[in-house]
Amino acid sequence: MFNDERINAECGKIYSRGILLTVLITLLYAMSRTVTLVIQGSLHTVVTYTEMMILIFGIGILFVGTLRFRKNRDERIVREQHSFYKKAGKAFIVAVFGTYILTIPFTTEEMLGGQSHNHLLILLEVIGCLYLFYTFKTKEINFNYSFIAEDGSRYYRQVFLNIGGLFLCLFPPFLLASAWELTLHESWAGALTILLAYFSSSIGLSVEYFFISLVEKTSYDSMNDGRLALGTRITAVVYLVVSFSVSVMQCVYVHLVTGNLLETPNVGSVIAFVSQQKLRIEYLSFVLVGLAVCHLLSQIKKGTRLYTVCRIKMLLLSLAAIEATLTPVWYRALSDHAIRFFVNTLDPWLSFVSFIITLTLWILFVHSLVKELGLSRILWLIPVLRVAVTCINIFFVSQNMIRLGTYCQQTVEMGCLILLVIVMWRYRGLEIGDDDKSGAL
Amino acid sequence: MNEKMKQARTEKKLSQAELARIIGVSRQTINMIEKGDYNPTIGLCRKICKVLGCTLDDLFWEEN
Numbered sequence: 001m002f003n004d005e006r007i008n009a010e011c012g013k014i015y016s017r018g019i020l021l022t023v024l025i026t027l028l029y030a031m032s033r034t035v036t037l038v039i040q041g042s043l044h045t046v047v048t049y050t051e052m053m054i055l056i057f058g059i060g061i062l063f064v065g066t067l068r069f070r071k072n073r074d075e076r077i078v079r080e081q082h083s084f085y086k087k088a089g090k091a092f093i094v095a096v097f098g099t100y101i102l103t104i105p106f107t108t109e110e111m112l113g114g115q116s117h118n119h120l121l122i123l124l125e126v127i128g129c130l131y132l133f134y135t136f137k138t139k140e141i142n143f144n145y146s147f148i149a150e151d152g153s154r155y156y157r158q159v160f161l162n163i164g165g166l167f168l169c170l171f172p173p174f175l176l177a178s179a180w181e182l183t184l185h186e187s188w189a190g191a192l193t194i195l196l197a198y199f200s201s202s203i204g205l206s207v208e209y210f211f212i213s214l215v216e217k218t219s220y221d222s223m224n225d226g227r228l229a230l231g232t233r234i235t236a237v238v239y240l241v242v243s244f245s246v247s248v249m250q251c252v253y254v255h256l257v258t259g260n261l262l263e264t265p266n267v268g269s270v271i272a273f274v275s276q277q278k279l280r281i282e283y284l285s286f287v288l289v290g291l292a293v294c295h296l297l298s299q300i301k302k303g304t305r306l307y308t309v310c311r312i313k314m315l316l317l318s319l320a321a322i323e324a325t326l327t328p329v330w331y332r333a334l335s336d337h338a339i340r341f342f343v344n345t346l347d348p349w350l351s352f353v354s355f356i357i358t359l360t361l362w363i364l365f366v367h368s369l370v371k372e373l374g375l376s377r378i379l380w381l382i383p384v385l386r387v388a389v390t391c392i393n394i395f396f397v398s399q400n401m402i403r404l405g406t407y408c409q410q411t412v413e414m415g416c417l418i419l420l421v422i423v424m425w426r427y428r429g430l431e432i433g434d435d436d437k438s439g440a441l
Numbered sequence: 442m443n444e445k446m447k448q449a450r451t452e453k454k455l456s457q458a459e460l461a462r463i464i465g466v467s468r469q470t471i472n473m474i475e476k477g478d479y480n481p482t483i484g485l486c487r488k489i490c491k492v493l494g495c496t497l498d499d500l501f502w503e504e505n
Binding site: 002004005006007075079145 | 458461462465466467468469470472473479481482484485
């Protein structure tokens with residue numbers, strides 16, 4: 001029977017910190033939305049039922065845990081503490097998702113402040129994924145740790161059993177919510193929408209889980225032959241495909257907003273739709289980059305510059321996800337004058353600062369890859385090309401050729417990513433450690 | 442580094458993965474114990490000793 005004390009202890013810590021992180025992000029999100037509602041003149045400062053559950057239950061768990069385990073911290077008590085947080089963490093996840101699903105019929109538009117129903121949950125999912133990838137990989141824990149050592153057929157059978165379990169667990173609350181919607185609002189459309197949400201949520205989560213399981217297993221089984229783990233390389237290729245989609249959407253978005261607005265029917269709705277889909281795909285790209293970077297973390301030495309750069313990248317990804325979620329919340333509260341001021345005055349400076357930070361990180365990343373891992377110096381083209389294309393883009397914008405500037409920028413950025421993936425795919429210089437992955441003595 | 446544990450394991454012709462499977466822990470945990478990156482509890486130490494046919498002193502006593 002699998003009962004790894006080290007993993008149990010680490011999971012306890014991961015759950016306790018995860019609950020704290022969830023509470024803090026939810027507090028930030030709820031406060032932002034409440035402030036925007038107040039600014040808009042709405043006197044109803046409300047939080048949704050899901051946010052209430054997260055805050056009350058999460059703070060309750062942390063409070064009880066702190067009181068119960070503040071003294072007598074010997075080995076036995078610490079083990080009890082980890083077990084407490086592991087069970088509490090699972091209960092927390094069930095309670096939050098259960099509340100979200102069951103209260104769909106009762107959550108009003110006023111509560112949501114103009115945001116979509118699952119706006120907060122998507123953010124928590126992205127941050128949660130990044131957090132779990134980072135903590136698991138830095139603590140040398142595999143996903144599906146209890147059965148990853150099994151052979152391929154048994155492993156994937158268990159993965160599919162887990163997926164089946166997910167479908168079964170999600171069905172009752174969604175069915176109940178659908179029934180409530182039908183009873184309370186007499187809306188067949190609403191009830192069917194909730195059932196559709198069940199299928200899309202279950203399928204989405206299943207695909208995510210299956211992909212992560214696949215990446216884990218391929219990395220776990222790949223021989224320690226000096227190459228980057230196969231899972232890292234596969235994730236990088238998938239990220240390329242997703243980045244291409246983001247680039248295309250960005251080009252379409254710029255094409256629409258700079259074109260003749262009268263030519264496109266319902267242009268506002270189209271722009272809003274493209275913007276929303278672009279955001280969703282961007283969230284996916286955050287998760288994929290996080291997965292690839294964390295797999296890389298597990299293969300490089302701690303304390304090196306590359307290790308530090310990867311950790312900074314994970315932090316910036318999380319901040320980017322939070323910014324991408326909160327910006328539309330804040331925009332709803334600003335007046336037209338304030339939005340114009342922000343877009344014309346503040347936004348260019350923020351973009352400039354963001355560009356400097358990104359460029360610095362790229363330079364440090366490439367420097368670490370070349371000096372510490374010995375990858376090809378051709379990677380230095382990446383920061384050089386990024387600077388060049390940014391200068392070209394600024395020139396095009398000044399000449400009112402925004403579309404051309406955007407197309408050039410997106411093309412060069414895709415080219416840089418393709419170059420990085422090719423170089424990393426062909427790399428064979430990793431130090432072969434004494435961890436006998438191959439099973440040899 | 443716990444060279445004594447690694448030596449005892451290799452004498453029994455067990456890989457880290459095999460030892461981990463017998464004891465019911467992950468391969469990484471065995472690797473971390475051998476590298477000295479993780480301090481196992483007495484319960485885990487006893488399980489390792491039982492499988493490798495050694496005493497606690499043989500594998501986990503630190504020589505000064």
